[in-house]
Amino acid sequence: xxxxxxxxxIKWAFTLPAVLFVLIMMAFPIAYTFRTSFYNxxxxxxxxxxxxxxxxxxxLLSEQRFWNAVGSTFYxxxxxxxxxxxLGTAIALVLYRNFAGKNVAKTLFLLPMVATPVAMGxxxxxxxxxxxxxxxxxxxxxxxxxxxxxxNPKNVIPSLAIVDIWQWTPMISLIVMAGLSTLxxxxxxxxxxxGATGWQKLTQITLPLVRPTIMVAVxxxxxxxxxxxDIIYSTTQGGPGxxxxxxxxxxxxxxxxxxKLGMASSLLVMFFMLVxxxxxxxxxxxxxxxxx
Amino acid sequence: xxxxxxxxxxxxxxxxxxxxxxxxxxxxxILASFKTQAQIMSPAQTFIFKPTLKNYSAVFEQYNxxxxxxxxxxxxxxxxxxxxxxxxxxxxxIARYRLQGLGLLLLVARIIPAITFLIPWFILFSQxxxxxxxIALILSxxxxxxxxxxxxxxxxxxxxPLEIEEAALIDGCSKLKVFLNIVLPVSGPxxxxxxxxxxxxxxxxxxxxLILAGEKTKTLPVAVFNFISYSDVNWGGLMAAACIITxxxxxxxxxxxxxxxxxxxxxxxKG
Numbered sequence: 001x002x003x004x005x006x007x008x009x010i011k012w013a014f015t016l017p018a019v020l021f022v023l024i025m026m027a028f029p030i031a032y033t034f035r036t037s038f039y040n041x042x043x044x045x046x047x048x049x050x051x052x053x054x055x056x057x058x059x060l061l062s063e064q065r066f067w068n069a070v071g072s073t074f075y076x077x078x079x080x081x082x083x084x085x086x087l088g089t090a091i092a093l094v095l096y097r098n099f100a101g102k103n104v105a106k107t108l109f110l111l112p113m114v115a116t117p118v119a120m121g122x123x124x125x126x127x128x129x130x131x132x133x134x135x136x137x138x139x140x141x142x143x144x145x146x147x148x149x150x151x152n153p154k155n156v157i158p159s160l161a162i163v164d165i166w167q168w169t170p171m172i173s174l175i176v177m178a179g180l181s182t183l184x185x186x187x188x189x190x191x192x193x194x195g196a197t198g199w200q201k202l203t204q205i206t207l208p209l210v211r212p213t214i215m216v217a218v219x220x221x222x223x224x225x226x227x228x229x230d231i232i233y234s235t236t237q238g239g240p241g242x243x244x245x246x247x248x249x250x251x252x253x254x255x256x257x258x259x260k261l262g263m264a265s266s267l268l269v270m271f272f273m274l275v276x277x278x279x280x281x282x283x284x285x286x287x288x289x290x291x292x
Numbered sequence: 293x294x295x296x297x298x299x300x301x302x303x304x305x306x307x308x309x310x311x312x313x314x315x316x317x318x319x320x321x322i323l324a325s326f327k328t329q330a331q332i333m334s335p336a337q338t339f340i341f342k343p344t345l346k347n348y349s350a351v352f353e354q355y356n357x358x359x360x361x362x363x364x365x366x367x368x369x370x371x372x373x374x375x376x377x378x379x380x381x382x383x384x385x386i387a388r389y390r391l392q393g394l395g396l397l398l399l400v401a402r403i404i405p406a407i408t409f410l411i412p413w414f415i416l417f418s419q420x421x422x423x424x425x426x427i428a429l430i431l432s433x434x435x436x437x438x439x440x441x442x443x444x445x446x447x448x449x450x451x452x453p454l455e456i457e458e459a460a461l462i463d464g465c466s467k468l469k470v471f472l473n474i475v476l477p478v479s480g481p482x483x484x485x486x487x488x489x490x491x492x493x494x495x496x497x498x499x500x501x502l503i504l505a506g507e508k509t510k511t512l513p514v515a516v517f518n519f520i521s522y523s524d525v526n527w528g529g530l531m532a533a534a535c536i537i538t539x540x541x542x543x544x545x546x547x548x549x550x551x552x553x554x555x556x557x558x559x560x561x562k563g
Contacts, residue, residue, distance in 0.1 A: 010467045011389045018382035018438065019394065025435050026401060029412035036411065043415070091310055099304035105311045107549040112314060114545050114552065116496040118513040119534040122520075123321040126527055132333050134320050166317065171556070178557050227405050230498045230513075251407050256503055261411055268408045275403055 030272075037266035043259045056266035066267075068242055069250040072157060073274075076246060077225045080161040080168075085218050087165065088172025089210075093202070095173060096180045110174060112167045121234030124163045125150070128235070150236050153243035160244055163231050168224075172217045179213025180206070215286050222282060226275050247271045321538070325531040332527045347532035355529070357536060360515040366426055367501075367511055368494040371433035372441075372487050379438045380483070383445035384471055395446060398439040409435065410503050417504060424506030432500040437490035444489075444558055448482035449475070485555035488548055492541050512537045 006013055037056055041049035060066045095106055112120070127134045128149035136146040149159040187205045196204075229248045232238065238245035238253065245253070251271060255264030324332055326343035351357045386395050413432060414423070422428040452475065460470050476483075498513040505514060516537060519530035545552045 007467045010471075011385050011391070014381035014385035014471075015391065015394055018378040018442065019397070021378055021434070021438065022397060022401070025413075025431065026404070026409060029409040030404065032412040032415075033408050094303060094307050094310065097300070097303045097307075099300060099307050101304075101308070103549075105307055107546060107553065109311050109314055110553065110556065111318065111542050111545060113556065114492055114496075114541050115318070116498075116513055116534075116537045116541060118496075118498045119516060119537045120317065122516060122530055123317050123534050125525075126324060126332075126531065127317060127320055132335075132527075134316070134338075137335060137338065166314065170314070174553070174557055223403055229407075233498070233502075234517075248405060248407065251405070252499075255407065255411055256414075261415070264407075265411055268405065268411070271405055272408055275405060279403060 033265045033268055036262055037269045039262045039265075041260075041262045043261055049262065052262070056263050057270070060263070060267060060270070065242055065245070065250070069245050069247045072242075072244060073226060073246040073248075076157050076161055076164075076228065076244075077222070079158060080164040080225050080228075081218065081221055083161070083165050084169045084172050084221060085214065088169045088217070089176050089207075089214060091169065092173040092176035092180060093206070096177050106177075110170045113170050113174075115167070117167065117230035118234045120167065121163065121231040124166075124231070125235050128159060151240055153240055156236055156240065156244045160228075160232055160235065163235070164225060164228060167231070168221060172214075172221065175217040175220075176210055176213055179210040183209050211289075212286075215289070219279065219282050219286070223275060223279055226278065247274070318538075318542070321531050321534050324527060325535045327528055327531075329526070329528055344528075347528040348536075350526075350529050351532045351536060355515070355518055355533070357512075357515065357533065360510055360512045361536070363426075363505075363509050364495055364511040364513075367429045367433055367509075368491045370426065370430040371437050371494045372490040374430060374434045375437035375441045375490055376483070376487065378434070379441035379486075380445060380476070381471070383442040384449050384475060386442070387446045387449035395443075398442050401435060401439040406436075406499055410499070414503055423504060424508050426509055428504045429501060429509055429511070432504055433494040433497055436493050436497065440493065441486040441490055444486040444555060445479070445482055447558060448479060448486075452478065481551065484548070485551040485558075488544060488551055489555045492544070495537075495541060 036049075038051060038053055039049040040052045040055070091109075095102070095109065099105070126132075130136060130146060130148055130151065133149075135149055139146055147155060150156050183206065187209075188201060191201050191205060227248050228246065229252070232244055232246060232249055233252070236244045238249045247267065248271065251264050251267045254260050254267055258264075323339070323341075325347055326345070327337070327341055328344055328346065331337045331341045382394070385391060409432075413428070417423050417428045456474060457470050460474055461467070465473075496513065497511075501509075501511040501514045505511060512533075516530070516533045519526045519533055
C-alpha cells in the first residue's frame with residue numbers, strides 16, 4: 001500500500017526533497033544574513049555579537065570605500081556588458097553564416113565560457129605582466145607603447161573587463177545564434193523582391209527580430225557580471241589599493257579577511273537588493289520595449 | 293555565383309580570425325606550460341623554444357596535485373549525483389503538474405550573490421565541525437548543480453510525449469515505476485547534458501572551496517594559488533597547473549560538444 005500512497009502524492013513526494021534542500025541551504029541562510037546585518041559580530045568568543053540596529057548600514061553608507069565599490073561594480077558591469085553585447089551580436093552574425101569548418105570553429109569559440117575562471121584569471125595575469133606578458137608584446141608589434149594593465153588604478157577595471165569580455169562574449173553569441181536560427185524566411189524574400197541591400201536587411205529585419213533574444217542574453221549577463229568574483233580575486237584581489245574592489249570582493253574582504261560578519265552581512269543585503277533591483281528594472285524595461 | 297563564393301571566403305577567414313583571437317589565451321597558457329622561467333622571460337622564444345616537461349613533473353611531485361585532482365573529482369561527482377537525486381524527480385513533478393512557482397524558486401538561486409549563503413554556512417559548518425570535509429563542499433556545490441539540473445530537465449520532460457506514460461498508467465503501472473522505468477531511460481541525452489555541465493560547474497567553482505575547504509579537501513581552483521608566493525611567481529608551474537585544471541573541461545566540451553552546446557544554450561536561455 002506504500003506505493004499507493006506514493007502514487008497519490010507523487011507531486012509532493014517528488015518535489016519535497018528538493019524544496020527542503022533549497023529552504024535549508026538557501027532560504028535559511030538569506031534570513032540569517034539579514035538578521036546578522038543588524039549585529040556587530042566578529043566571530044570571536046571575546047566579542048559576542050551585539051545588536052546595533054542600522055549602524056552597519058549607516059557606517060557603510062558614509063564610507064568612501066563603499067561608494068568606491070559601488071562605482072567599480074557599475075563601471076566594470078557597464079563596460080563589460082556593453083562591449084559583450086555589441087561584440088557578441090556581431091560575432092553571432094558572422095558565425096551563423098556557412099563557412100568551412102563551422103562546427104569546429106563554433107565549439108572552439110565557446111570554450112572560454114567553460115574554462116575554469118580562476119585558472120584563466122591566472123593566465124591573464126601572465127598575459128598582462130608588464131615586461132614578459134603577451135598583451136604588451138602585441139602592443140609593441142603594432143608600434144604602440146606598453147601599458148601597465150593591472151598595476152595602474154586607471155587601467156585596472158578596463159583590463160579586467162577585457163578578461164570578462166573574452167570569457168563571456170561567446171555566451172551572448174551562443175544565445176543570439178539560437179535566436180537567429182528561429183527567424184522566418186518570408187521577410188527576407190520580400191526584401192529581396194524589393195531590392196534591399198544586405199545592410200538594410202540586417203538593420204531593418206534581422207536586428208529588430210532578434211532584439212528580444214539579445215535582451216534575454218543581456219539580462220543573464222547583467223546578473224552574472226555584477227557578481228564577478230573569480231577573475232578579480234585571482235588577478236588583483238581588488239587592487240591596486242581599492243581600485244578594482246567591487247561589491248562582491250568588498251563583501252568577501254569584510255567577511256572572510258576582517259571577519260566582520262555583521263558588516264559583511266549588511267553589505268551583502270544591499271548588494272543582493274541591488275542585483276535584484278537591477279534585474280527587475282531590466283525585466284520591466286523589456287516588457288515596455290516589447291509592447292511598443 | 294562568383295560573388296557569393298568570394299563572400300563566403302571572406303566569412304571563412306573572418307570567422308577563423310575571431311576563433312583564433314579568442315583561442316590566444318589558451319595557446320599562451322599551453323606554450324608557457326612547456327617553458328622554463330628563463331624562456332618565459334625571453335621575448336625571442338615566444339613561439340619557438342625547446343619544450344620542457346619539468347613544470348608538469350613539479351606540479352605532481354612538489355605540489356602534490358594528485359590529491360587536489362582527487363578532491364575536485366570527489367566533490368564534482370558527489371555533488372552531481374546528489375543534484376540528480378533531488379533534481380530529477382523535482383523537475384519531473386514540476387513539468388508534469390505545472391508547478392511553475394517551484395520552478396521560479398529554483399531561479400532565485402541564480403540571482404542571489406553566492407557569498408550571501410557563505411556567511412551562514414561558514415558559521416553553521418564551523419559549529420558542526422564540517423569545515424574542510426567533503427560533505428560541506430558537496431552540499432554547497434549542489435546549490436549550483438541542483439537548480440541547474442532541474443531547470444534543464446524541466447524543459448526536457450516538458451518536451452517528452454505523454455502517450456507512452458499514459459498507456460503505462462492504464463496498464464496499471466504505478467507512477468513511480470513509470471518515472472523509473474519509462475521516463476528516465478528515454479531521458480539519457482538530457483541527463484548527460486545536465487550532468488556534464490553540473491560536473492563542469494563544480495570543477496570550476498572557486499568561492500565555495502576557498503571558504504569551506506581546508507588543507508584536506510582543497511580543490512584544484514584553490515590549490516593553484518600555491519604557485520604564487522609573496523616573493524615571486526613560478527609562471528611555468530602555474531601555467532602547467534592551469535592546463536591540468538582547464539584541459540579536462542576543454543576536452544570534455546570538444547568531445548561532447550553536442551551535449552555541452554545544447555545545455556549551455558538551454559541553461560542560458562531558460563535560466
